Amino acid sequence: MSDTFEAKRPPTGVGDGVDLIAWCRRMREHHPVWLDDETQGAHVFRFDDIQTVLSTPEVFGSDFGELTPDFGEDVPNFMEGVLTMTDPPMHGKLRKLVSQGFTPRSIARLEPRVAELADELFESVAGQDRFDFVSSITYPLPVIVIAEMLGIPASDRDLFRQWGEALLASNYELPVGAIPEGDISSDIVDQMKEMRDYLLSHVEDRRNNDRGDLISRLVAVEVEGERLKDTEVVGFLNFLLLAGHLTTTLLMGNALLSFADAPDALARVRGDRSLVPAAVEETLRHRPPVIFQYRLAKQDTEIGGVHVPAGRPVVTWLLAGNRDPEKFASPDRFDLDRATTGHLTFGHGIHFCLGTPLARMESRLVMERLLDRYSDWSLGDPVYYERSPDIFGVKSLPLDVTPA
Template sequence: MADKSGLQLVGELFDPASRADPYPIYAEFRALGPVWIEEISSMVVTGYRDCDALLRDPRLSAERRRFFQPDEAADPYPPDAPSSVRQPWFLSLDAPDHTRLRRLVSKAFTARAIARMEDSIARLVDELLDRVADQETFDVVSGLAYSLPVAVICRMLGVPSADERLFHRWSAQLTRMLDGFPSPDDRNDEIPEWVPGMVDMHRYVNELVADRRKRPRRDDLISELIAAEDGGDMLSHDELVSTIVLLLVAGHETTVNLIANGVLALLRHPAHLAALRADSGTASAVVEEVLRYDPPVQLTARLATEDLHVGKVKLPAGGLAILLLAAAHRDPEANPDPDRFDPAREQVRHLGFSAGPHYCLGAPLARIEGRLALAAFARRVREPELVAAPPYRGHINLRGVSELLVSHAGVTR
């Protein structure tokens, strides 16, 4: 397995033919151990212990744009774009900027506030399944996995329900940027495909913020973010708009894949689907195993600010550490028998929500949505079967199917 070079394996990972099952490639990377690839000035890391440690290491920076876009003068946005488009998302900032922004946002995004939404999320799941009850075949992605998190995050922020449809087009464009890798079709002399969606979304959110400043509400996250204060510090206008855009995109895109990947895993392992149907209390364990076994976020990257070593391999200052989280989840030292999907395993170790200072603020929301959606699918959809092997989206990092057609014997009311 270790006969291939790291560069060859990177090429295989970028090959669209690997989208349906990249895990054999990850296994080959694990056999190499941490490997420095000179041609791309990057180290690929696959061990669970190494990935966990590097996510917490202050010598590694989350400001990856300095590696991918070293030319600060390069600006893809049109002159009339809102100034907020140039405000980096706080998940791609380091301390103290990241610490400050995260602290302000977390005041309006607490686990307690998310828990209060459980009943309304459960009702929304049932409404979505009711809509497909009379269809002999339905697409789990469009019918449940996509519709649920989009509706939830829009309602949290106070986006009018009639406008939810706008985010399908925008997020489809923006996920290429969120994925972290350029499209093979992108040309250096052309505007990246995600720019129009980013500009349109920022214009829309600027209007929402202006409306909330005039007419604050007590029940939406935008109003709470406007009012969020810490020791006299508040979000600037551009920070506020940038954060709302981040929540709208990252707040649903990964959860779409969590739900779809979960349904697919259950359909391919009918004994576990039957176990969930018999006991919906096991849904939380199913979610954690899906996050380990087939995570929505397959990898992340950090920029070395000084020389360091991972094992015996040197990562020089300015080099990129590519952390293959999905490979780390199948490290047998972390999870025994890692290629087996088993929600009943005694301990599940995963980095599905990252670790350290950038641990995902939206983890409680994603877990609730995943738990309720998978439990309801198991409980209500009778005798579901895959119609065909599902096609995968073109992303390398944000792993998920573009369609998941399921036939069934009925949807119980």
């Protein structure tokens, strides 16, 4: 290991991840906790340090309200009611309310419907020897599922995609770890307003009509005698709509990228379908759809022996932690036999992802169908990657397929 690697910002653009993974490795080896003087961000790369940050919410908070620029009342900030941006004690109350809809049992109940939807999507490309895996299968499936859970028309999914892209686009240019400031483009604001008005109309409808869906439950529920405000329900719905589909879409595409790197693993899964869950889990570790998570140092503190002053954004690099050799041996290898337990892809601690069973189930059902229907596939050209700096995965993945 060379002892000269100057700390620097991540390469621009995640793309296929090769440069970013190399950067994560060198930073973890040489600057496991790096304070970027210019942006003030504190970057954390080691598995153990990341776990410590994520499991200490009293020191490393998630409420970024004070750091978020106020663009005026007319620009929705979608931050109220968002679990991932809420600290205790409010976080615990909100989480208790919404977690009922996400217990392993309530998710398991959805399985027949998810399987039916996956069958329909694969049927829609039957007979084609080439199709885009993302637009045909992995984008529509999770978005239809989350829309049905919430009780909003899945036929509006092109709108959700458009809004999601606008929200992601607002952070393309910002260096990772920097505190947002300045202006926001009027196009993005228009998209955000459209999304807010759309969600608000559903919330208002449920205030008058109990439709037996998740939105109806959220408007009716009381937190210590108080109902959630419309802005809180809208913020949470916005988060769920985005968190509930983009990440899972990316996971399924990433599985195919990992298989392309590890054809032996694919051959084993072909021969033994009981390995599908292990393949999904190893994909999660190997290519996490969410690359990093932010926290905010609430007080002067220390991470891995480095002093971090109060008020600093802390960037926990989940991708770097998942490839820390202290935790996972030969971490760059896609290995179906490894114990993946504890990977950081779904976070850690009080904010641990609520959608974990759903994401795993959707991915398993899709992988099983892909293997059943096609005896072989190869990745076509061109593959397009997502552009946001915190997102790892493909936006478009053409597959050339050989039917089974």
